[in-house]
Amino acid sequence: MDPKISEKAWNPKLEKQILKNWEEEKIYDFTPQDDNFTIDTPPPYPSGRPWHIGAAAHYSQIDMIARTARMAGKNVYFPIGIDRNGLPVELYTEKKHKIRMRETDRGEFLDLCKEALDDLEAEMILIMKSLGISGNFAQYYRTDSQEYRSLTQATFIELWKKGQVYLANRPNNYDWVSGTTIADAEITYEDLPTKLVYMKFKIKDADKEIIIASTRPELLCACKTIIVNPEDERYTEHIGKKVIVPITNNEVELRTHHSAQQEFGSGAVMVCSYGDQNDVALFRELEMEEVVAIGLDGRMTEVAGEYAGLKPKQARAKIIEDLEAKGFVEKIEDIVHRTPVSERSKNPIEIIPMEEYYLKQKDSIDKMRKLGEEITFYPSMHKQILMNWLESISIDWPISRRRYYGTEIPIWYCKECSEPHVPEPGKYYRPWAEKAPMEKCTKCGCSEFVGEERTFDTWMDSSVSPLFVTKYNKDEEFFNKVYPATIRPQAKDIVRTWLYYTLLRCEQLTGKKPWSEAWIMGYGLDEKGMKMSKSKGNAIDPLPVIERLGADTFRFWSASEINHGYDFRCNEQKIESTKKFLSKLWNVSRFLSSFPVIESGSPNPTDKWILSELNNLVKECKKGYDEYNFFVPAIAIREFTWNLFAAHYIEMVKARAYGIGYSDEERDGAIFTLHKTLSTILKLLAPITPFITEHLWKTLYSKESIHKQKQVTQEETEDLSSITKEITEFNSKVWNEKKAQNLSLKDPISIEVPSSLEPYKKDLKSMHNLAD
Missing domain, CATH: 1.10.730.10 (Isoleucyl-tRNA Synthetase; Domain 1)
Structure with missing residues (x-):
């Protein structure tokens, strides 16, 4: 008998026809039932060339979750979204059009960002469909749509009315290049070369000096005290005395504090506003008056004297020269310093006092820890990332950003008394461009208002993804059937941001955890074991690989190469070799x-x-x-x-x-x-x-x-x-x-x-x- 299959080999070009058949037959359509399997799918971000091969492997496995659940007899809801808010598209737009955001009309800049995202999004959707992802593309959502942003604003208004939001002037992580506050969760650390300068501080009314080692001599003008460890006998006789700060000649007190490490440098530490988070904590504890040495433009302020106007790095080099010239330097060491940088822009951050809106989170840590224990993590080892992060939270979440392409904070201020007013939820508001929806100030009766210009931290949008896809405050019957979601699949690098913030926000709004399971994937690495990223130039574009070898070859490589939860290396030859199976x-x-x-x-x-x-x-x-x-x-x-x-x-x-x-x-x-x-x-x-x-x-x-x-x-x-x-x-x-x-x-x-x-x-x- 002749074989029914006459072709001698599998032809990957058949995949396009199969995709078309699936679409026509609507085999993945979803109708909510009493019991559903809801996937809180990560909306990918189209910035620059969308997706490298590691991300494509990640999403192909998310599709395997959906297909596995369907064949297990579950009613699968597999929404698809595109994340379109935040800093990356702004940086991409600035680079593409050779413009500066703050030097461009806001409306014009937003249009350019949207245009860039539309082009990049189209390719991203093409990759997802080519991979055979069985999600709901007919109704895919965008986080910059009016519908999505109105939900973000509505949830903010709800929490505002519950007293969960407040305005405060506090030291904040500041990315001076992009000109905005960033949260602790958006910081990474890189080992960067710098100089450790051993400086001579004279003890007043004594013919003695103490040596202080610092990587931030440009902050001498902001030094308010010197601390040593209480058990450090070298300084016992000088405790309480005045010490003269070199260059500035300011007098500060030498005092004891347990945070000073005897083994680092000379054991004596200058406390400035603000070199690092330890300085922030000490200023609060010791109730010291801060000195703002670095401004919003990322340059030294007038308190720096002759160094005013210089960038910190420039001021550092100049002040080291002057310290050496005036005999204030004992020695200088070249070291590698663990430096905090913005996760998005990769710029070293500064800590400066800024007035921002905060969402309360410190009071919820115990509750978050309890909910985290109730969630089943796959693999279980990655639950510890969440638990470690919960242990490290020391301040509330700063949620306001000084950027353009994001969801606007829906607040208008009375022009007379500055009283903030939030509108009724339900529509998308743009306070910087729209007339206030309220007639009179509730405090003084003034009828004129000024709109807020700041936007939300992009995680304020992302953290309501399970609420958006389940139609929170829009379709009560649908929401009650499909929320909480079943599973959150995502990469391990955003456990402390996307996963944590979603857990926090959804509990605050619904009283429930957003999902019962979390599926965490490792990083896609290049052949040398380096993390793949578009910025490093070591990312492989998945689309040509899929078009040449077929989605199934790619998907089988993804499954057979990646032991779930661990980092994996991407290699085109290995992908091609799976074609043999x-x-x-x-x-x-x-x-x-x-x-x-x-x-x-x-x-x-x-x-x-x-x-x-x-x-x-x-x-x-x-x-x-x-x-x-x-x-x-x-x-x-x-x-x-x-x-x-x-x-x-x-x-x-x-x-x-x-x-x-x-x-x-x-x-x-x-x-x-x-x-x-x-x-x-x-x-x-x-x-x-x-x-x-x-x-x-x-x-x-x-x-x-x-x-x-x-x-x-x-x-x-x-x-x-x-x-x-x-x-x-x-x-x-x-x-x-x-x-x-x-x-x-x-x-x-x-x-x-x-x-x-x-x-x-x-x-x-x-x-x-x-x-x-």
Whole structure:
């Protein structure tokens, strides 16, 4: 019989037609039921060239979560969104158009940002669809849409009315290049070269000096005290005395504090406003009056005297020169210093006092810790990232930003008394461009208002994603059915931001945790083990790879290469090599397509053996799928299909399937088992490689999509895996002996089948052409 599958190889170009069929058949449409599987899908951010190959691998595995859940009989809600707020698009727009945001009309700048995002978004959607992601593209959302931003504003207004928001002037992390406050969670640390300067401070009315080592000598003008450890006996006799600050000649007191480390530098530390977070804490504790040494323009202020107007780095170099010239330097060391930088812009941050809006979070830490314990993390080790972050929170969350492309803070201030007023929720407000929606000030009765110009931290938008997709405050029936979501899939680097802020905000608004499970993926690394990023230039564009090799090849590489939760290296050669498995699967399917599909048969011992091993495969795959660890089923399916089913079983039953020397009943037992095994492999593999499995399934087994099928479950059968090693070793022994005798695999050979393999003797004899 001619095979139903005539093509000799899988053609990835078929994927486009399959995608079209899925879209026309609407096989992923969602209608809410009483029990739903809701995915709080991460909306990717299109900044610069969208997506590198590691991100594409991440999203292909999120799709595997959705497909796994559907085949487990769950009603899957898989929304798709695009994150379009924040700093990256502003920086991209400035670079693309060679402009500066603050020197451009705000409305014009916003239009340019939107235009840039539209172009980049189109390519991102194309990549997602090409990967076979089975989400709701027909209704995908944008975080800069009026509908989304109005929800962000509405949730802010709700929390404002609950007293969860306040305005305060406090030291803040400040990215002076982008001109905005950033939260602690948006800071990373880089080891940067700098100079550690050992400076001489004279003790007043004494012929003695103390040495103070600092990497920030430009902040001498902001020095308010010198501290030493209480147990540091070197300074005991000078405690309480005045010390003269070099260059400025200001007098400050020498006092003790436990935070001073005896082993660092000279053990004496100058406390300035503000060199680091330790300075911030000390200024609060000691109730010292701050000196603003660095301004919003990122330059030294007038309190720096002759150094005013210089950038801190320039002032540092100049003041070191002057210190040396005036004999105030004992020595200078070149060191590598752990420096806080903005996660987005990569600029070193400064700490300066600024008036910002804060969302209360300190009072919620214990509650967040309790909710975090209730969430199942996959893998469990990444729960610790959240717990460590909760331990480090010391201030409330500064949520206002001095940028343009973001959701505006919906506040108008009375022009007369500055009383803040928030509008009623429900629409999208732009206070910098719109007339106040209120008529009179509730405090003084004035009818004139000034609109707020600041925007929200972008995480204020992102943190309501599970509320937006479940139609919070929009469709109560829909919301009650699909919220809380089931799972939050995301990368590990934003656990302390996106995951934490979502947990905080959703609990504040709904009293519930936003999801019961969190799926955390590692970083995509380049061939040298460096984290992939567009800014480093080591990112691989996924679209050409997908177009050349096919989405299934890419997806199978993603599953078989990445042990869930761990970082992984991306290599085009490795991706291409996974194509060999799809070729093997195709060849097996093509061979089996020569035989009719029969509904039942009487399996002989050989058939029962492979069905037993198939049962074990089902068990192993279920274990991996239950934990959303696709590495487990990918490796197990490849090993079984290639090295057991194809290499041993098919060869053992080939003659029987053709009916050569066997009865019809024996023949049908083989054919039944062949198709049962292949159809099971296809269903097990479908969440990972949806295209080739769909094509083979529809060609061989059903007109209905494989993705509409229920996943196979383990059967109650005798476990015959104990005989597997003996069968495979015997086959290898025969093959090696034929090779040694320079015989072809079809040539007869005289080798006796061991008595322990007696039940399989007839199939082994026909397989190897063994002489009696």
